[in-house]
Amino acid sequence: MDARHARYPFLAGARTAVEEAGVDLADVVATDQDVVERAVERVTRSLTDREVGPMARSTRVELLSYPVARVLVSLVDADVARRRYASAEAATAFERLTTEFDDDAEMRSVGSSALTRDALLREFDLSVAVRRVDDGYRMDVAPYLEYAASLRGEEWRLTGRALADGTVPLEAAELDRILERAIEERVAEGLPLSVPDAIASELDREVETVEETLSDLDFTRDIDTVVPELFPPCMQHLLDGIQRGDHLPHHSRFAITSFLANIGLSTEEIVDLYQVNPGFGREMTRYQTDHIRGESSPTEYTAPSCATMKAYDDCVNPDDLCDAISHPLSYYEVKLDDADDEELTDWREREATAED
Numbered sequence: 001m002d003a004r005h006a007r008y009p010f011l012a013g014a015r016t017a018v019e020e021a022g023v024d025l026a027d028v029v030a031t032d033q034d035v036v037e038r039a040v041e042r043v044t045r046s047l048t049d050r051e052v053g054p055m056a057r058s059t060r061v062e063l064l065s066y067p068v069a070r071v072l073v074s075l076v077d078a079d080v081a082r083r084r085y086a087s088a089e090a091a092t093a094f095e096r097l098t099t100e101f102d103d104d105a106e107m108r109s110v111g112s113s114a115l116t117r118d119a120l121l122r123e124f125d126l127s128v129a130v131r132r133v134d135d136g137y138r139m140d141v142a143p144y145l146e147y148a149a150s151l152r153g154e155e156w157r158l159t160g161r162a163l164a165d166g167t168v169p170l171e172a173a174e175l176d177r178i179l180e181r182a183i184e185e186r187v188a189e190g191l192p193l194s195v196p197d198a199i200a201s202e203l204d205r206e207v208e209t210v211e212e213t214l215s216d217l218d219f220t221r222d223i224d225t226v227v228p229e230l231f232p233p234c235m236q237h238l239l240d241g242i243q244r245g246d247h248l249p250h251h252s253r254f255a256i257t258s259f260l261a262n263i264g265l266s267t268e269e270i271v272d273l274y275q276v277n278p279g280f281g282r283e284m285t286r287y288q289t290d291h292i293r294g295e296s297s298p299t300e301y302t303a304p305s306c307a308t309m310k311a312y313d314d315c316v317n318p319d320d321l322c323d324a325i326s327h328p329l330s331y332y333e334v335k336l337d338d339a340d341d342e343e344l345t346d347w348r349e350r351e352a353t354a355e356d
């Protein structure tokens with residue numbers, strides 16, 4: 001286990017080092033409190049600060065806290081925690097990497113060579129797809145699209161790139177952003193893990209700590225904003241159907257109505273949204289919406305999960321983000337979280353401005 005593995009625990013070499021050291025994770029979580037505490041810090045700091053906190057002094061503690069943190073975040077029943085964790089690990093690694101690309105003195109001081117951009121390209125099988133040219137780099141368009149699809153900003157759109165011979169130009173800083181995405185995907189790979197009971201039971205208290213941090217942050221507070229362009233594909237499809245006047249089956253109508261209620265629309269706003277439907281019945285829609293909202297029934301219903309949506313053929317046009325979430329509300333949370341301020345104009349505000 002060397003310093004590079006502790007700094008960059010997502011590297012394949014770091015995983016091999018842990019395997020070769022014959023580490024038994026069940027034993028670690030049961031006996032090594034330093035590792036467990038650092039793992040909790042990795043996860044909680046990812047939620048509160050979007051980075052994973054300062055490195056532990058011990059290389060062993062720092063390195064082993066990474067697989068334990070992945071276990072921990074798998075035991076917490078929240079997509080948003082896993083996504084934030086992967087993104088924070090990538091952001092922290094990215095910050096360390098960008099200083100090392102220019103200066104490896106720090107790594108030499110701890111007896112390990114710096115991680116170069118070329119080494120990272122090899123790590124992610126990109127050394128053939130990315131080529132150095134006079135004024136930067138060129139990247140094959142297929143892998144570029146794969147990584148750039150989830151990056152925010154017009155500059156990542158293919159229309160703004162000088163495509164030539166199946167490659168796009170990239171400045172060094174842009175290539176680093178692509179590498180950060182590759183790291184994030186590597187960290188998120190396989191999450192949530194299937195955790196054996198023997199390990200899970202040792203981490204009950206730590207899972208509670210992470211869940212408390214999550215509930216203090218109350219990510220759902222963001223879901224009081226209605227931006228239909230950021231809805232998951234399934235809900236956009238259902239909303240389009242309603243507004244076109246399609247007659248939706250009961251399960252589909254329940255899905256979109258509960259989704260709209262869960263993200264903060266009032267009964268009257270949902271009724272207004274449906275009003276363009278020619279088969280619209282104001283009283284019936286109001287009755288159904290109040291029922292779903294728990295105002296005329298003992299239960300406030302939550303929109304169906306992706307698994308249920310799939311079972312009823314309501315999952316339509318899933319995209320890359322859908323692979324990382326298990327609930328349409330999580331999809332929307334992620335989109336709101338990633339959106340620029342100007343993208344976040346609430347549908348109700350737009351309607352009010354249009355009427356003025």
Ligand code: SF4
Nearest residue numbers: 232234306309315322
């Ligand atoms: S995977 Fe989930 S969020 Fe994505 S389209 Fe299907 S049901 Fe909707």
